[in-house]
Amino acid sequence: MAEKIPFVTKEQLEDIASRYATPFYLYDEKGIRETARRVNKAFSWNKGFKEYFAVKATPNPGILKILHEEGCGADCSSYTELLMADAVGFREGEIMFSSNDTPAEDFQLARKLNATINLDDITHIDFLERVADIPDTISCRFNPGGHFAIANNIMDNPGDAKYGMTREQLTEAYKRLLAKGVKHFGLHAFLASNTVTNDYYPELARILFKVAVELKEETGASIEFINLSGGVGIAYRPDQPENDIMAIGEGVRQAFEEVLVPAGMGNVRLYTEMGRYMLAPYGALVSRVIHQKHIYKEYIGLDACAANLMRPAMYGSYHHITVMGKENAPCDHKYDVTGGLCENNDKFAIDRMLPEINIGDLVFIHDAGAHGFAMGYNYNGKLRSAELLLKEDGSVEMIRRAETPADYFATFDFTGLFNRD
Numbered sequence: 001m002a003e004k005i006p007f008v009t010k011e012q013l014e015d016i017a018s019r020y021a022t023p024f025y026l027y028d029e030k031g032i033r034e035t036a037r038r039v040n041k042a043f044s045w046n047k048g049f050k051e052y053f054a055v056k057a058t059p060n061p062g063i064l065k066i067l068h069e070e071g072c073g074a075d076c077s078s079y080t081e082l083l084m085a086d087a088v089g090f091r092e093g094e095i096m097f098s099s100n101d102t103p104a105e106d107f108q109l110a111r112k113l114n115a116t117i118n119l120d121d122i123t124h125i126d127f128l129e130r131v132a133d134i135p136d137t138i139s140c141r142f143n144p145g146g147h148f149a150i151a152n153n154i155m156d157n158p159g160d161a162k163y164g165m166t167r168e169q170l171t172e173a174y175k176r177l178l179a180k181g182v183k184h185f186g187l188h189a190f191l192a193s194n195t196v197t198n199d200y201y202p203e204l205a206r207i208l209f210k211v212a213v214e215l216k217e218e219t220g221a222s223i224e225f226i227n228l229s230g231g232v233g234i235a236y237r238p239d240q241p242e243n244d245i246m247a248i249g250e251g252v253r254q255a256f257e258e259v260l261v262p263a264g265m266g267n268v269r270l271y272t273e274m275g276r277y278m279l280a281p282y283g284a285l286v287s288r289v290i291h292q293k294h295i296y297k298e299y300i301g302l303d304a305c306a307a308n309l310m311r312p313a314m315y316g317s318y319h320h321i322t323v324m325g326k327e328n329a330p331c332d333h334k335y336d337v338t339g340g341l342c343e344n345n346d347k348f349a350i351d352r353m354l355p356e357i358n359i360g361d362l363v364f365i366h367d368a369g370a371h372g373f374a375m376g377y378n379y380n381g382k383l384r385s386a387e388l389l390l391k392e393d394g395s396v397e398m399i400r401r402a403e404t405p406a407d408y409f410a411t412f413d414f415t416g417l418f419n420r421d
């Protein structure tokens, strides 16, 4: 079984924890930069390739700034994500807006920032025209329906997904947009999440490339970019094979050569909107063991809870746990590792074989860098933790402070309550 090794040592982590209260998120700048460079290299054969990082995965300016420096753009889906991208310095051509069920204000801000709008639905053409205007460049999101399978393995069920337009609607949408003066078109689809196979992007690319060729023939639209969106996964379990981004880039290149080049569409730019692949392995939730409980099962109580990392409670997701300093100890104890919410699903691990744990141990919960902090919430009055960046020189920068009770109460007005006579 392959090992998962934390990107910090126990000594480093104890030192960090002596300066910042646990729990906290810790991100690894080196891993983030190396991955961004690898992705850009894997697609360097395509002139104009750009990864628009899915901001929702890790909405922190300290992280977005690093990705911007590595040449990535930002993929936003809401008003505040657009504000954040703008504040970090992403400019025209660097902001994708892939939203759904979109409020008018969001489209208005997207237009103001000259973000590239990716329309989720055919009815959004008239909506966008009414609330803002129709830009020169626009993209449409495709949903092929049915099941999405790779070599007979069903990967996901687009027919049940709320996103995108049907094939017929795409043709109609392009025609209407052409009539409204659109000059440059894009095409987008997101068909499966967290795929751990090098075949997902190539299969998706082939589908989108064929549709793009058809759309060009049917409508005469100038299709200039194709957006493969997110969905490239990571190996959350130590025994899973990892995706090989170079092989993925090469698979997409073959589909490009076979489908687009012969159709005279060799100038199409490829975009991606990866979140998980870019960030998940390079963020960890660090927490300290504060209790041990022996009833019908053995429980380890952490100072973090599902409000800090929701994926195990929400999806039953596996997150590998390293007990710092006990990396080489035998995993001969079976534990449920819990947080303190009044919810029995507040468990980071169930029946997990781990080394013997003591109160005071630090645990490193792996692969929490994407869709981790971001999905946090305040149930039970639990407060969001700090986010820390381990820089390439080994120093640590706080890129978001922990919430305080004052933050939690900030949206209340207590004036009436204190007026008691």
Ligand SMILES: *Cc1c(COP(=O)(O)O)cnc(C)c1O
Binding pocket: 054, 056, 057, 075, 077, 098, 099, 190, 193, 194, 229, 230, 231, 232, 273, 274, 275, 276, 277, 370
């Ligand atoms: C969530 C999302 C992404 C990122 O997905 P990952 O699986 O994290 O790569 C990209 N694009 C859109 C439109 C999304 O909703």
